[in-house]
Amino acid sequence: MIASAFAVAYTGAIPVFVDADKETWNIDVTKIEEKITARTKAIMPVHIFGLMCDMDAITAIAKKYKLFILEDAAEAHGAEFKARKAGSFSDMAAFSFFANKNITTGEGGMVVTNDEAIYNKARYHKNLCFPLDGNRNYTHDEIGFNYRMSNVIAAIGLAQVEKSDIYKGLRIKNNSLYREYLKDVPGIIFQPLHVDYLNVCWMNAIVIDPVKYGHTKDELMLFLKEHGIDTRLLFNGMHNQKSLKEFGCSMAGDYSVSDWLTQNGLYLPSASNLSEEQITGICKLIATL
Ligand SMILES: Cc1ncc(COP(=O)(O)O)c(C=O)c1O
Known part of the structure; x- marks a missing residue:
């Protein structure tokens, strides 16, 4: 960021x-x-x-x-x-x-x-x-x-x-609903769940594996948009920023994971007050594309 x-x-x-x-x-x-x-x-x-x-x-x-x-x-x-x-x-x-x-x-x-x-x-x-x-x-x-x-x-x-704590709980619950309703859709990747980490799920970010999912993230974003669901791109890596290059930062090196995230990632709707119906509706759309 x-x-x-x-x-x-x-x-x-x-x-x-x-x-x-x-x-x-x-x-x-x-x-x-x-x-x-x-x-x-x-x-x-x-x-x-x-x-x-x-x-x-x-x-x-x-x-x-x-x-x-x-x-x-x-x-x-x-x-x-x-x-x-x-x-x-x-x-x-x-x-x-x-x-x-x-x-x-x-x-x-x-x-x-x-x-x-x-x-x-x-x-x-x-x-x-x-x-x-x-x-x-x-x-x-x-x-x-x-x-x-x-x-x-x-x-x-x-x-x-x-x-x-209330808002944190809502975000975590919504994220677990997304994970649950998308678990059978191939090629949808979330950040890992690990016992050492409490993820407060600020954003419902996913990365698409276009081969397994059968569509690119751009196709999914467009499809959701056509059905009235807004999404957002993930951040673009710092090594791609003109402002930082001109400031004197070194842009050389391997940032392939960062680029993979930018190219294939998106945020699904993430407001604390999303209802379960809204989340299931979004997940059904993702599954039917
Ligand atoms: C990782 C990260 N750092 C810094 C900021 C900057 O915070 P602010 O917008 O409050 O200046 C943001 C904000 O979106 C962020 O996501």
């Missing part, structure tokens, strides 16, 4: 890409070390569609090379790896509250950390580097940002947090 790479670029650092894993669709942890150089400062695991990355492997690599871990948990509110929540494995983690997320404030988000120095740095920089002691002499020692959240929006966010 482009925001992850942009966040690195905003700091002046150059994002370096790692291909996805074909099973989990998350970062391929076996390909991280070959990308680490003396200039590497941090690893950013992006927990995709609600499924966390393999944080054991990433933590071990970060320790070995003395790197920060910055989790992009934008899509993973309440997700777990080995019974530990997304956002708790890193020096700092970011969550999105954009309108399409499991919990939302319309726009905005949240940063979490266990480190008091980072916490204060974040508070300082998000408020145009006004001094944290409250001094208003309009003298700013560093370049800051206005990334403040208004108190009205924060109040909505707190109320959303109270309901987060």
Whole structure:
């Protein structure tokens, strides 16, 4: 997702890409070390569609090379790896509250950390580097940002947090219905279910095997559209982004899994309030194409 790479670029650092894993669709942890150089400062695991990355492997690599871990948990509110929540494995983690997320404030988000120095740095920089002691002499020692959240929006966010387990439960239930009603349709691939991972199923993403399914993802999307069902493309890989190429990122390397996901993947409707009838209707259409 482009925001992850942009966040690195905003700091002046150059994002370096790692291909996805074909099973989990998350970062391929076996390909991280070959990308680490003396200039590497941090690893950013992006927990995709609600499924966390393999944080054991990433933590071990970060320790070995003395790197920060910055989790992009934008899509993973309440997700777990080995019974530990997304956002708790890193020096700092970011969550999105954009309108399409499991919990939302319309726009905005949240940063979490266990480190008091980072916490204060974040508070300082998000408020145009006004001094944290409250001094208003309009003298700013560093370049800051206005990334403040208004108190009205924060109040909505707190109320959303109270309901987060409800929304999480609805997304997980809807995803399990899709899996159940599509289990006999050949060539429909979901992210894996694994006992170590609680996937909060932000999106009902599927990948089509066109040979087994008999149709491409574009044909399926068109067919669903003709029947009034909207779908979306999966993300396009960072190695395909003109903006990042011009910024100076290396586009060389093998990103075949990422390209496979982009070429064959789509999101099925994913709103929390989908009814079982709506989901069975969509699945019947997918089965009849
Ligand atoms: C993985 C990932 N990272 C970052 C973001 C950016 O979040 P926001 O839209 O709240 O800036 C998103 C949002 O959609 C995302 O999916």
